[in-house]
Amino acid sequence: MNEGPINQPQPTAVGTWTPEGETPPRPSEDALIAACASVFDPEIPVNIYELGLIYAIDVDDACAVKVEMTLTAPACPSAQELPEQVRDAILAVPGVTACEVDVVWDPPWDQSRMSEDARLSLNMY
Numbered sequence: 001m002n003e004g005p006i007n008q009p010q011p012t013a014v015g016t017w018t019p020e021g022e023t024p025p026r027p028s029e030d031a032l033i034a035a036c037a038s039v040f041d042p043e044i045p046v047n048i049y050e051l052g053l054i055y056a057i058d059v060d061d062a063c064a065v066k067v068e069m070t071l072t073a074p075a076c077p078s079a080q081e082l083p084e085q086v087r088d089a090i091l092a093v094p095g096v097t098a099c100e101v102d103v104v105w106d107p108p109w110d111q112s113r114m115s116e117d118a119r120l121s122l123n124m125y
Helices: 029-037 081-091 116-121
Strands: 054-059 064-069 098-103
Touching: 029 054, 029 081, 064 081, 081 098
Parallel strands: 064 098
Antiparallel strands: 054 064
């Protein structure tokens, strides 16, 4: 009986070969976004990427990642743990050598930054 193809995990980073040898894998943009999307605000059942809390993800030549994010409010009770969770999720992506997460307040977050899926999930359309 044929049960179909075996689900193989897709690579999230690919190294290249040069005359000097293989280069380390570089994390893909999709893998970094997926890592951010794995983090949820404990008070809101939508991931922080869909909420629009991630403003920028930059990767330098050494595959160190810098994330700029915000919170829904300056007095957010998760202000300490969310940036740490983002950092840990990014560091788990193959090829990432380091991660710095900066919380920024300008521009301030508002509901217009949410994805359509997030608005539908929260009945905020």
